[in-house]
Amino acid sequence: MRLAYWMYEGTAHYGIARLINSLRGVHAVFHAPQGDDYIHGIFAMLERAPDFPPVTTSVVDGRDLAQGTIRLPDTLRQIEASYKPELIVVTPSCSTILLQENLEVTAMVSGIDCEVIVYEANPYRMQEHLAADNLFTVLVKRYAEATLITERPSVNIIGPASLGFHARHDLVSLRRMLNTLGVQVNVVAPWGASLDDLRRLPAAWVNVAPYRELGQKAAVHLEERFGTLLLRDTPIGVQPTLRWLNQLIEMLNTAAVQHDKNVEITLPPLTAFSLDGMSAPSMVPWFSRTADMDSFSGKTAFMFGDATHVVGVTKFLADELGMPICGAGTYLRHEADWVREQLDGYVDDLLVTDEFQTVARRIEELRPEVVCGTQMERHTARKLDLNCMVIAPPTHIENHLLSYRPFLGFDGADVIADEVSTTATLGMEKHLIDLFGDAGLEAPVHSTNGHTASAPTNGVAAAVADAPPVAAPPASSGPLAADAPVQWDADAERLLKKIPFFVRAKARANVEKYAREHGHSLITADILNTAREHIGG
Amino acid sequence: MPPKPQIIRENGLNHSFCGLVSVGWLYQKIKDSFFLILGTHTCAHLLQNTLGVMIFARPRFAVALMEEGDLSASQPHLQELIDEVCQEYTPSVIFLLSSCTPEVIKVEFEGLARSLSRPDLPVLFVPASGLDYTFSQSEDTVLQALIPFCPVAPPEDKRVVFLGSVNEVIADDFLTEADRLGIPVAGFLPADHFHDMPPIGPGTVIAPIQPFVAKTANQLRNERGATVISSLFPFGPDGTRDFWEKLAQAFGKEIDLAEREAAAWERIREHTDLLKGKRVFFATDILMELPLTRFLRACGAEVLECSTPYINRRFLARELEKLEGVKLVEQANFDRQLRDIAELQPDLVISNILSTNPLVGKGVVAKWGTEFAFMTIHGWTGVNTLVGMFTRSIKRHRQLDPLGSDPVWTTGIMPSAPKVIPLVS
Numbered sequence: 001m002r003l004a005y006w007m008y009e010g011t012a013h014y015g016i017a018r019l020i021n022s023l024r025g026v027h028a029v030f031h032a033p034q035g036d037d038y039i040h041g042i043f044a045m046l047e048r049a050p051d052f053p054p055v056t057t058s059v060v061d062g063r064d065l066a067q068g069t070i071r072l073p074d075t076l077r078q079i080e081a082s083y084k085p086e087l088i089v090v091t092p093s094c095s096t097i098l099l100q101e102n103l104e105v106t107a108m109v110s111g112i113d114c115e116v117i118v119y120e121a122n123p124y125r126m127q128e129h130l131a132a133d134n135l136f137t138v139l140v141k142r143y144a145e146a147t148l149i150t151e152r153p154s155v156n157i158i159g160p161a162s163l164g165f166h167a168r169h170d171l172v173s174l175r176r177m178l179n180t181l182g183v184q185v186n187v188v189a190p191w192g193a194s195l196d197d198l199r200r201l202p203a204a205w206v207n208v209a210p211y212r213e214l215g216q217k218a219a220v221h222l223e224e225r226f227g228t229l230l231l232r233d234t235p236i237g238v239q240p241t242l243r244w245l246n247q248l249i250e251m252l253n254t255a256a257v258q259h260d261k262n263v264e265i266t267l268p269p270l271t272a273f274s275l276d277g278m279s280a281p282s283m284v285p286w287f288s289r290t291a292d293m294d295s296f297s298g299k300t301a302f303m304f305g306d307a308t309h310v311v312g313v314t315k316f317l318a319d320e321l322g323m324p325i326c327g328a329g330t331y332l333r334h335e336a337d338w339v340r341e342q343l344d345g346y347v348d349d350l351l352v353t354d355e356f357q358t359v360a361r362r363i364e365e366l367r368p369e370v371v372c373g374t375q376m377e378r379h380t381a382r383k384l385d386l387n388c389m390v391i392a393p394p395t396h397i398e399n400h401l402l403s404y405r406p407f408l409g410f411d412g413a414d415v416i417a418d419e420v421s422t423t424a425t426l427g428m429e430k431h432l433i434d435l436f437g438d439a440g441l442e443a444p445v446h447s448t449n450g451h452t453a454s455a456p457t458n459g460v461a462a463a464v465a466d467a468p469p470v471a472a473p474p475a476s477s478g479p480l481a482a483d484a485p486v487q488w489d490a491d492a493e494r495l496l497k498k499i500p501f502f503v504r505a506k507a508r509a510n511v512e513k514y515a516r517e518h519g520h521s522l523i524t525a526d527i528l529n530t531a532r533e534h535i536g537g
Numbered sequence: 538m539p540p541k542p543q544i545i546r547e548n549g550l551n552h553s554f555c556g557l558v559s560v561g562w563l564y565q566k567i568k569d570s571f572f573l574i575l576g577t578h579t580c581a582h583l584l585q586n587t588l589g590v591m592i593f594a595r596p597r598f599a600v601a602l603m604e605e606g607d608l609s610a611s612q613p614h615l616q617e618l619i620d621e622v623c624q625e626y627t628p629s630v631i632f633l634l635s636s637c638t639p640e641v642i643k644v645e646f647e648g649l650a651r652s653l654s655r656p657d658l659p660v661l662f663v664p665a666s667g668l669d670y671t672f673s674q675s676e677d678t679v680l681q682a683l684i685p686f687c688p689v690a691p692p693e694d695k696r697v698v699f700l701g702s703v704n705e706v707i708a709d710d711f712l713t714e715a716d717r718l719g720i721p722v723a724g725f726l727p728a729d730h731f732h733d734m735p736p737i738g739p740g741t742v743i744a745p746i747q748p749f750v751a752k753t754a755n756q757l758r759n760e761r762g763a764t765v766i767s768s769l770f771p772f773g774p775d776g777t778r779d780f781w782e783k784l785a786q787a788f789g790k791e792i793d794l795a796e797r798e799a800a801a802w803e804r805i806r807e808h809t810d811l812l813k814g815k816r817v818f819f820a821t822d823i824l825m826e827l828p829l830t831r832f833l834r835a836c837g838a839e840v841l842e843c844s845t846p847y848i849n850r851r852f853l854a855r856e857l858e859k860l861e862g863v864k865l866v867e868q869a870n871f872d873r874q875l876r877d878i879a880e881l882q883p884d885l886v887i888s889n890i891l892s893t894n895p896l897v898g899k900g901v902v903a904k905w906g907t908e909f910a911f912m913t914i915h916g917w918t919g920v921n922t923l924v925g926m927f928t929r930s931i932k933r934h935r936q937l938d939p940l941g942s943d944p945v946w947t948t949g950i951m952p953s954a955p956k957v958i959p960l961v962s
Contacts, residue, residue, distance in 0.1 A: 529710055
């Protein structure tokens with residue numbers, strides 16, 4: 001047993017929900033207590049899902065356990081009636097798996113026509129990524145059918161999934177590059193794929209599966225079973241993207257020969273990959289040669305995250321931005337060997353842990369200029385007053401921005417470079433602030449009784465200290481002039497301090513306005529509360 | 538006696554959180570506490586996803602993480618973990634919360650908590666598992682655990698104890714108001730610090746300010762002989778007036794706050810004008826639904842359905858009297874609610890944080906019910922905030938261009954959603 005404050009990977013059922021919310025016409029049912037339903041919130045909040053994810057908790061409560069009732073058959077019937085899915089995936093939770101019920105039999109009892117799979121992911125052995133990846137492989141094995149390949153060169157994009165790190169943006173970036181090559185997308189899976197789409201996966205000439213965490217096992221199966229060539233490199237950074245494009249072209253041309261198609265693909269001029277079709281496809285190679293970036297010389301970075309992003313972004317920072325890497329690590333124990341092998345020559349001592357305290361200690365020792373990590377490292381960096389950018393899940397709503405921010409491809413290289421330079425530049429400004437004082441961030445505030453105090457922490461105390469001894473509040477006798485001095489007694493000041501600092505100044509002004517309008521020149525606790533009744537909050 | 542309102546009970550297939558989520562506000566309220574949850578990865582993931590969004594400082598809660606090897610142990614060993622907590626923090630009390638997995642393997646929590654307790658650092662068991670407890674319900678069990686730490690007040694100590702956790706701003710408002718009315722105050726349960734819990738005895742008047750603390754109120758009545766006032770809850774001018782009048786009565790004071798109430802209504806007239814005739818649907822789980830429904834109806838709105846996880850008929854008796862004719866649902870079936878919402882097209886749906894955005898996606902104005910649990914909506918000073926919570930969404934959605942609700946704007950956001958053919962070309 002150990003003490004856990006934060007977790008890097010989500011649970012198995014979260015992984016399953018991410019996969020099922022990526023597919024069309026499939027529904028997941030969790031045979032679980034009410035509390036397991038929280039994962040809905042992650043879709044609703046982080047992905048701002050405009051509809052309900054096809055994920056239902058079939059509630060198990062204490063009374064059900066005592067009475068031996070099981071609501072699963074009812075739930076399955078209700079889901080079939082309401083959503084008419086092609087497939088329902090039933091999964092036990094970390095608590096119900098201990099009951100050792102036969103869910104296959106229970107599902108059969110429901111008598112529904114819809115296909116049902118019971119996926120017993122053991123949540124004590126499997127977390128988010130393995131659960132999602134294994135279930136995806138199960139489904140691909142089950143549905144992919146031998147078929148003729150497409151007439152024109154085509155690829156499947158395998159791996160993007162709901163709540164994958166910048167997955168929707170990466171997909172756009174990949175589509176843009178494929179478009180430029182004149183290669184059509186046969187299927188994207190799991191993102192947006194129906195079971196029919198899974199059936200026709202083998203029609204593609206090549207599979208691209210850029211994420212270690214999801215899709216590569218299924219793509220290996222497609223290669224072994226149907227002979228579809230597999231490109232599993234990750235195009236993070238300009239040079240890797242160029243290599244990726246060349247490899248893809250080579251594979252497509254090989255497939256053309258294998259399948260007797262009279263097609264030859266060549267790499268168009270690189271400007272064709274830019275947004276306007278006539279510029280450099282990425283600013284990074286020039287940017288990293290500029291004097292701006294020279295001021296970055298020697299700025300160190302510490303890397304931590306999943307497998308794909310730690311490897312890709314570490315190489316990008318080292319190879320293309322010329323930054324020294326002072327350490328790296330991953331929380332995906334089952335990928336540690338792969339990450340170590342990939343980062344050979346970049347990092348000596350790979351940190352492999354899923355305890356954020358351990359990562360925090362390493363960061364504290366190293367005190368890098370830039371921390372590239374997850375939301376947990378952002379917490380750590382804030383605590384240590386270091387700069388941090390998020391390169392891997394788990395994420396915070398701040399990472400789910402509206403604008404196009406891929407990590408893959410030429411477009412992605414620009415996004416990552418921007419992120420590095422703004423993260424670290426802000427750091428430099430911060431040093432200037434440390435050197436020269438507040439840099440205007442904490443400008444003195446004029447309190448209306450004529451005293452100048454520095455806000456926010458000292459303002460109230462200073463104002464109170466400077467105020468003349470307080471006499472009894474003058475009787476109210478009609479409104480005071482708009483600029484009439486108003487004072488606060490100690491009690492009212494104490495109450496005011498309890499209002500959050502970021503609205504305190506506004507509250508102070510409003511209360512003073514109210515006091516003047518009602519002819520009070522001294523604000524007491526009573527007047528403050530009466531004022532709050534009138535002006536709210 | 539007025540006719541009893543009909544309460545429909547459904548099968549509870551709805552979206553909600555478990556009791557662990559109340560840790561989110563209780564650890565902030567009781568400033569020298571630590572909340573230790575005996576649970577699994579699921580509990581830890583739940584907490585960081587529901588509470589982590591708000592928290593940047595050091596959280597004073599953690600999960601004693603049960604891994605596969607721990608499932609076979611008869612009784613979990615927590616002493617080392619508590620020592621680890623004490624190295625980082627110096628809590629005055631540790632709340633040990635149960636969760637689903639240890640409930641299933643029948644961990645004996647009472648004995649476990651006793652064996653870990655020290656005189657200087659009590660470890661208090663709080664049942665909070667999602668098998669039995671929803672969202673705000675477990676605040677009640679935390680407060681129950683605190684009762685033994687409230688000193689016994691002598692019979693002649695006739696003062697009020699406000700029951701339910703509220704923030705300091707609301708607490709100050711209640712203190713000021715009690716002072717105005719000449720009502721002596723013994724304190725709040727919970728207090729800000731573990732060693733400052735208020736004295737409670739046969740002379741104490743318990744004034745519940747949160748509608749989900751029934752068990753604590755009951756236990757204080759039975760064990761300490763305290764008087765629990767039965768009033769409306771202090772939400773809105775109507776509830777606040779009734780609350781203070783009934784509380785004053787318990788101190789032998791007959792007061793009439795009619796004018797105060799009227800003035801409060803007058804101040805929010807702009808809002809109530811907007812709410813008049815509006816049709817509101819409650820599909821949430823904060824256990825404040827009954828008082829909020831009563832307030833909305835007093836504002837002139839029509840409440841199409843008021844669903845809530847469960848209704849304590851005795852504790853909410855005064856509220857229930859005011860809800861004649863309202864469709865009250867316990868343990869709602871969310872699928873049925875969705876169909877009703879589609880058919881009735883309410884002007885406003887108050888829903889769980891898990892289902893709000895998807896409801897908005899279906900073209901209704903929906904609002905996070907959870908916000909009511911975190912806003913200063915109690916008492917006289919809370920009136921504006923409270924009414925504004927209902928009108929703000931309605932007003933804002935009115936301002937938005939209706940073109941924005943075309944399905945084209947949600948195309949491609951959600952991979953599992955059907956492919957949408959844009960209406961606008």
